[in-house]
Amino acid sequence: MIIVDAVVAPSPPRRSRRLANLPEVKYAEVAPLSAERMTRSPRKPADPLYLANRGGSISMKARLEATRKAEELESQLDHEFPSFVKAMLHSHVVRGFWLGLPSHFCDTNMPKQDSIITLVDEKDEEFDTNYLAYKKGLSGRWAGFALCHGLQDGDAAVFELIKPTTFKVHIIRAASDDGSEEDQ
Numbered sequence: 001m002i003i004v005d006a007v008v009a010p011s012p013p014r015r016s017r018r019l020a021n022l023p024e025v026k027y028a029e030v031a032p033l034s035a036e037r038m039t040r041s042p043r044k045p046a047d048p049l050y051l052a053n054r055g056g057s058i059s060m061k062a063r064l065e066a067t068r069k070a071e072e073l074e075s076q077l078d079h080e081f082p083s084f085v086k087a088m089l090h091s092h093v094v095r096g097f098w099l100g101l102p103s104h105f106c107d108t109n110m111p112k113q114d115s116i117i118t119l120v121d122e123k124d125e126e127f128d129t130n131y132l133a134y135k136k137g138l139s140g141r142w143a144g145f146a147l148c149h150g151l152q153d154g155d156a157a158v159f160e161l162i163k164p165t166t167f168k169v170h171i172i173r174a175a176s177d178d179g180s181e182e183d184q
Helices: 034-039 060-076 103-109 142-148
Strands: 083-087 115-120 126-132 156-163 166-172
Touching: 060 083, 060 156, 060 166, 126 142
Parallel strands: 115 166
Antiparallel strands: 083 156, 115 126, 156 166
16 A cells, blocks of 8 residues: 655635635734834833833832832821822833722712823923723823833822812832932
């Protein structure tokens, strides 16, 4: 008995009759150009778009110290305006750019529907962000604020609600382990 290797001719991809006349789809990932990427939002241009840290690693001690200073600052603010402290994590300031707000704060002080929330920095510059009520956090355009202010993993911020849809944001920098500290 002689065994002959069968040559299988390539067949066209299986398609339904509904899709048979459409051109074949090519799934190739193409990275957007850097210039296009930077112009899609009002972000402050930065050499590295995603900054992981400020050169040194941030210790747990430095993180806790930044949070303690932020809580101290919060205690000195006018109690007429509700406020909270938020320690910055990697997902807040590096890649995901999602800032979840405290649930109890949102339930009592924030709008019940999606809204534009204005963040006012310490120089009185305003930045509009998207507040998603059902997720209780800041999403769209939060990245622009975080990048423009150089927020880093380990920093802390005090959010003071000065109007129904306006926060005054006070930033407390965490010291890197090389001994440097940046304050605004």
